[in-house]
Amino acid sequence: MTTALFEKHKAKLAQATDALAARSYWSPFSEMPSPKVYGETAADEGKRAFESYLGKRFDLGQPGQVGTHAGEQSPYGVALDVHYPVCEPQALVDAALKAMPTWEQLGAQGRTGILMEALERLNQRSFEIAHAVMTTTGQGWMMAFQAGGPHAQDRGLEALACAWREQSAIPGEVIWEKPQGKNPPLRMQKHFEIVGRGVGLVIGCGTFPTWNTYPGVFAALATGNPVIVKPHGNAILPAAITVKVIREVMQENGIDPNIITLAVTTENSATQALAMHPAVKSVDFTGSNQFGNWLLDNCKQAQVYAELAGVNNVVIESTDAYRAMLKNLAFSLSLYSGQMCTTTQVIIVPADGIATDEGHKSFDEVAADLGAAIAAFVADNKVACAVLGAIQSDDTLRRVEEAHTYAEVVLPTQALAHPEFPAARVRTPVLLKCDASDEKAYMQERFGPISFVVRAADAQAAVALSERIVREHGALTTGIYSMKPEVVEAMVEATWRGKVSLSINLTGNIFVNQSAAFSDFHGTGGNPSANASYADSAFVANRFRVAQRRFHV
Amino acid sequence: MTTALFEKHKAKLAQATDALAARSYWSPFSEMPSPKVYGETAADEGKRAFESYLGKRFDLGQPGQVGTHAGEQSPYGVALDVHYPVCEPQALVDAALKAMPTWEQLGAQGRTGILMEALERLNQRSFEIAHAVMTTTGQGWMMAFQAGGPHAQDRGLEALACAWREQSAIPGEVIWEKPQGKNPPLRMQKHFEIVGRGVGLVIGCGTFPTWNTYPGVFAALATGNPVIVKPHGNAILPAAITVKVIREVMQENGIDPNIITLAVTTENSATQALAMHPAVKSVDFTGSNQFGNWLLDNCKQAQVYAELAGVNNVVIESTDAYRAMLKNLAFSLSLYSGQMCTTTQVIIVPADGIATDEGHKSFDEVAADLGAAIAAFVADNKVACAVLGAIQSDDTLRRVEEAHTYAEVVLPTQALAHPEFPAARVRTPVLLKCDASDEKAYMQERFGPISFVVRAADAQAAVALSERIVREHGALTTGIYSMKPEVVEAMVEATWRGKVSLSINLTGNIFVNQSAAFSDFHGTGGNPSANASYADSAFVANRFRVAQRRFHV
Incomplete structure (x- = not known):
């Protein structure tokens, strides 16, 4: 039998073992x-x-x-x-x-x-x-x-x-x-x-x-x-x-x-x-x-x-698709109210802003525009509730509610009424901003829909900060947005040292927090976020x- | 380049990876x-x-x-x-x-x-x-x-x-x-x-x-x-x-x-x-x-x-090649003066002796005959020195010299004069015997040319003792001598539970302490003697x- x-x-x-060897799409x-x-x-x-x-x-x-x-x-x-x-x-x-x-x-x-x-x-x-x-x-x-x-x-x-x-x-x-x-x-x-x-x-x-x-x-x-x-x-x-x-x-x-x-x-x-x-x-x-x-x-x-735990992070140095980038990030941060172990918590942006297809954007503009993108996404209550889901634990709920004390608020959280489950505890993502030196705010896992736009001195400092976060606190995912090959390359090498997955310039329907079996390794086992x-x-x-x-x- | x-x-x-898959002879x-x-x-x-x-x-x-x-x-x-x-x-x-x-x-x-x-x-x-x-x-x-x-x-x-x-x-x-x-x-x-x-x-x-x-x-x-x-x-x-x-x-x-x-x-x-x-x-x-x-x-x-460390052991229940078995064991115990991590330390024999091609042998006869086989092997000084080598450490030398206090001596150790190196510290194996209950004697690694013939109640108790030694103290090698398929099978299953290699009825030019690359796994990683x-x-x-x-x- x-x-x-x-x-x-x-x-x-046999298909499964072939897929492991190929690591192209198979489900x-x-x-x-x-x-x-x-x-x-x-x-x-x-x-x-x-x-x-x-x-x-x-x-x-x-x-x-x-x-x-x-x-x-x-x-x-x-x-x-x-x-x-x-x-x-x-x-x-x-x-x-x-x-x-x-x-x-x-x-x-x-x-x-x-x-x-x-x-x-x-x-x-x-x-x-x-x-x-x-x-x-x-x-x-x-x-x-x-x-x-x-x-x-x-x-x-x-x-x-x-x-x-x-x-x-x-x-x-x-x-x-x-x-x-x-x-x-x-x-x-x-x-x-x-x-x-x-x-x-x-x-x-x-x-x-x-x-x-x-x-x-x-x-x-x-x-x-x-x-x-x-x-x-x-x-x-x-x-x-x-x-x-x-x-x-x-x-x-x-x-x-x-x-x-x-x-x-x-x-x-x-x-x-x-x-x-x-x-x-x-x-x-x-x-x-x-x-x-x-x-x-x-x-x-x-x-x-x-x-x-880990502190997943994304570096934004420049982009040729500003709106698409913001939309991609907003969805990532909203998906299951940031309660995925792969959700970005820290978004590192150089202090003097970034170059985009819509011209130069200051650090504060990037933060504000990301906040606006999230707000726009959650404005459709039905779609928002379907994507956000509900807050799983009391601890996460407490963090969401106290998040405004962690750093300067870009976008406050908001309670939504779920169309189907009146008692559901639905909360939209809170977006904060702070300086890289304000480590006590962002340099630990704040599990849930809580993210920080963090001001780094420049692109090099942003990549270095990402690497340090990965090596010291762990991460399952990182991302980079940059049109400069040398910046992407620096980030790639940082992720080799930090032993973490990297998504580059995601602007479409793939999100940094998604990981596909038979292709993406989930966790590397080589930084503090996971040993396997x-x-x-x-x-x-x-x-x-x-x-x-x-x-x- | x-x-x-x-x-x-x-x-x-390519030959090497093929050999890993085949695990037949390749060197x-x-x-x-x-x-x-x-x-x-x-x-x-x-x-x-x-x-x-x-x-x-x-x-x-x-x-x-x-x-x-x-x-x-x-x-x-x-x-x-x-x-x-x-x-x-x-x-x-x-x-x-x-x-x-x-x-x-x-x-x-x-x-x-x-x-x-x-x-x-x-x-x-x-x-x-x-x-x-x-x-x-x-x-x-x-x-x-x-x-x-x-x-x-x-x-x-x-x-x-x-x-x-x-x-x-x-x-x-x-x-x-x-x-x-x-x-x-x-x-x-x-x-x-x-x-x-x-x-x-x-x-x-x-x-x-x-x-x-x-x-x-x-x-x-x-x-x-x-x-x-x-x-x-x-x-x-x-x-x-x-x-x-x-x-x-x-x-x-x-x-x-x-x-x-x-x-x-x-x-x-x-x-x-x-x-x-x-x-x-x-x-x-x-x-x-x-x-x-x-x-x-x-x-x-x-x-x-x-x-x-480990306590490698062999169970002797019966044999159809008594002399060849003794010779095989004597060589195993002599090779590099028992200073291999794979050398047998404990030889478990039922109290009422064993059936052999030379008739029934009592527990004491088996012990004495094994002692005689070792003595015969080391009698040729040149061959003995080539096989024994010299005692590597002061600790091992001390153990050899005090071994007669561990249990009853079957064959005492003997210092040999090396034909080529006058200062070499050459010692022949010491063979001891004791009852299974005398655990303080044999139930720890006695690294060097020190072995015990241990008296178990019967074959079943012998196999059970082997398993307990492996599980509690670890072993890289075990052996069984038996003409009874059910005894061999019981030992095989014991080694699955103990996660240890087993050599069955070795009477020729393969010895329990030898382990060939690309075929034999050295250690299983599953008992206290090794985690890899x-x-x-x-x-x-x-x-x-x-x-x-x-x-x-």
């Missing part, structure tokens, strides 16, 4: 929530499936259940009240270890086939998952569908394909024959067994509960490990549905479903204890520096793959080991 | 110290080159030199008195960082070509390096030539080929084109730049100063990093020659030779400061648990690849990162 699944998905897997899961792709009834069924969870017990059939937990607060004000099973962490670990040997011995091919099937099944549930993502995170519908569904599935398949590439490079068994001159050769048979490291703990975040979770889940499972998913306390439902779907696919294929379980913990200390459990050998984490650094400092028994990347060899290669045996033949 | 070197070595590189550098391979004059020239260093200053032309250091003590009693440059660590780091950008921008192809050339040049110096290895480590001549020369070069090429495979999987530039339905596609050009992590520190050991150093050196250099080699204080010369040769090849190709330097430190604290230097991003280490764990605990700014393996994807993949840039076209 597992061989059959591998055969079923072999062609797509196996359609990002259009269209009836033509997903079926005429998919949208309705997905919505109903989502609604069927509300106010009920969410059953997973996991061991060691000691109670239930509810408490997700929707940024849209939707009542969720889903009651999730709370299980003894030790029972989940025990069950994971019990499930592990069969899963390991299935081999890379068997595991990959089942996981390809699971991804396909998740894809079929994209509407249901999208509603869960939207309602828990505050994302707008289209983002929730795309990032929460197909794009997350793309990233899952990317990690799976990468793991397959690394595992399939190791032969299962070989004859080793060493010539001995005139004597008969030495001959041995050798077997190379791929074994997992142990339990993989995947800790989700509150903003992208599937997109930032699937790479770790699929990389760890693919390489022979059981996985325990610990979702963010306010974004449990998307993780719970994901775990449920994968458990079903496991069970259908004769695999102990406890190879993946959901750990709902009500205390931070319970998550910490789980992360330090001797059987836990990898931890995938997306979230705050505080908890991420705690993991890195304390979980010595495990490989920790961490995506932490979605998805490269390093993300998968240390999740398995090879135990060999040899004997004479 | 660098393209020319890549072209020159391209065919061999690019000949292990026979034969004039037919190395040239009629190579042996004499190598000896003279080695002798030319003795009593002299060893010049490397490195920056920041503040003095010289001599002090290597040869286990053969040969006067070395080579004076090495002592350089300010900060000067070496500064020079490394200065050399790094050009090296990075050369690209994987340029770097690989130069490093292939360097390996070929090292191969031509195999006799010289063999004398340096033999004299500093106490290895016998043949081992010093093979393990110190061609086998080390094989491992260097293996790491280089592995790094090439991972780097060449990433395209340099691509066009990304996303369809937009009826509208024109979104088109972007993307560049993927491979960048190094930073300075790679490679800390050598006293017993295998090239074999255990070349993988880290070549993996780190190949992936765009400068390297600082910190040799063991008593095995500087092999590292110094290696660094000198690589520096020469760099210089010939217009590369700043400070891309690799030798750090001779006289204080442990200086090594610690270097290992914790913020610019040092990887540390390769072979040596004691004490220092290795210090590195793992303290060098948070770096990836640490550590090979530490020579050489797999995980050994190379996290030594570089990819910084991408993208723009509309």
Whole structure:
């Protein structure tokens, strides 16, 4: 049966490994929530499936259940009240270890086939998952569908394909024959067994509960490990549905479903204890520096793959498309109210302004024009609400509300009334400006729709400031706007040293905060914002080991 | 010029990557110290080159030199008195960082070509390096030539080929084109730049100063990093020659030779400061648990690849070739006086003895017969001295001399007079026996020619004990002798859980402590004896990162 699944998905897997090598456009899961792709009834069924969870017990059939937990607060004000099973962490670990040997011995091919099937099944549930993502995170519908569904599935398949590439490079068994001159050769048979490291703990975040979770889940499972998913306390439902779907696919294929379980913990200390459990050998984490650094400092028994805070930035030196640049930036800053780990926070502009196709613009003009571009974008309430979504956390809301104290306000935030969800907390981006010397204002992550136009002495100082921010505080994305090749080149070299992605002169429908699976590496793993990347060899290669045996033949 | 070197070595590189995929026998550098391979004059020239260093200053032309250091003590009693440059660590780091950008921008192809050339040049110096290895480590001549020369070069090429495979999987530039339905596609050009992590520190050991150093050196250099080699204080010369040769090849190709330097430190604290230097991003280490764990605990700014202590073990349940088994084990235990990180320390035998082709043998008979086999092997003084070599360190000598206090002596150690080096400290293996419950005797690494025959309740307990040793104390090698498929199978599964290599029923000219590049993984990276393996994807993949840039076209 597992061989059959591998055969079923072999062609797509080959496409996926080819795509990894080509890194040109490839997306196996359609990002259009269209009836033509997903079926005429998919949208309705997905919505109903989502609604069927509300106010009920969410059953997973996991061991060691000691109670239930509810408490997700929707940024849209939707009542969720889903009651999730709370299980003894030790029972989940025990069950994971019990499930592990069969899963390991299935081999890379068997595991990959089942996981390809699971991804396909998740894809079929994209509407249901999208509603869960939207309602828990505050994302707008289209983002929730795309990032929460197909794009997350793309990233899952990317990690799976990468793991397959690394595992399939190791032969299962070989004859080793060493010539001995005139004597008969030495001959041995050798077997190379791929074994997992142990339990993989995947800790989700509150903003992208599937997109930032699937790479770790699929990389760890693919390489022979059981996985325990610990979702963010306010974004449990998307993780719970994901775990449920994968458990079903496991069970259908004769695999102990406890190879993946959901750990709902009500205390931070319970998550910490789980992360330090001797059987836990990898931890995938997306979230705050505080908890991420705690993991890195304390979980010595495990490989920790961490995506932490950063200060993403863009340098504007000059442009030949001023309006298009402003529009592009305004959309970037508005998308999901700046609650993407890739959103620009700092926009660095030389003190004496920039050259543009509309003539010279002073520093203050650039700031004011960017503010106006944002204001223009959010002026259409319906479009604005669809793009902004709602503010995910109380902390972000607090930051938005106090942001005017951080620096001089260019554009204040504004509360919008959502046409569909009256209780939604919708806030437009706040734009501030300050001098480069005012580091306490902008030189730390201000997660949410809060950006700074920062005045640098000149273009060289702007590039140098970008590099220093990246090296000292980390960044997942940087951008440069310049018509001068030497400035672009200086920025390119700065990003090599800082080890960060760079987008150059984006003025169309690509935004600095977007990252496409199978082409864009998400994070480099080389600056403080993340020690790993979605998805490269390093993300998968240390999740398995090879135990060999040899004997004479 | 660098393209020319890549072209020159391209065919061999392709063979190397093919060999990694096949893992059948392949050795690019000949292990026979034969004039037919190395040239009629190579042996004499190598000896003279080695002798030319003795009593002299060893010049490397490195920056920041503040003095010289001599002090290597040869286990053969040969006067070395080579004076090495002592350089300010900060000067070496500064020079490394200065050399790094050009090296990075050369690209994987340029770097690989130069490093292939360097390996070929090292191969031509195999006799010289063999004398340096033999004299500093106490290895016998043949081992010093093979393990110190061609086998080390094989491992260097293996790491280089592995790094090439991972780097060449990433395209340099691509066009990304996303369809937009009826509208024109979104088109972007993307560049993927491979960048190094930073300075790679490679800390050598006293017993295998090239074999255990070349993988880290070549993996780190190949992936765009400068390297600082910190040799063991008593095995500087092999590292110094290696660094000198690589520096020469760099210089010939217009590369700043400070891309690799030798750090001779006289204080442990200086090594610690270097290992914790913020610019040092990887540390390769072979040596004691004490220092290795210090590195793992303290060098948070770096990836640490550590090979530490272990308790290698063999289970004997039954055999159909009793004499051949004893002979094989006796040779394993004698080779370089048990000073290999892969030598068996614990031989586990059921209390009620074993079935053999010579009838039943009791536990005590097995122990006594193994002792007799060792005694027979070392009875030929010339052969014994050639195989045993000399005792490398004072600590090992002390352990050999006090070993009779650890457990009941089966075969005492014996000092032999070396026919060529009167001052050589040659000791034959000591064999002890004890009960499995006497854990304080055998359940820790007793590095050197000290082995224990350990009495387990039965075969099942023997396998279980082996597994526990591996999981709790680590091991690079295990072995099993059994005619019962179910016992072999139980041991195989134990080694999957313990993540350790297994040799089954070795009775011929392959020994449990041998590990062949391009076929055998050295260490799995999955038990306490090592967190990395020579050489797999995980050994190379996290030594570089990819910084991408993208723009509309």
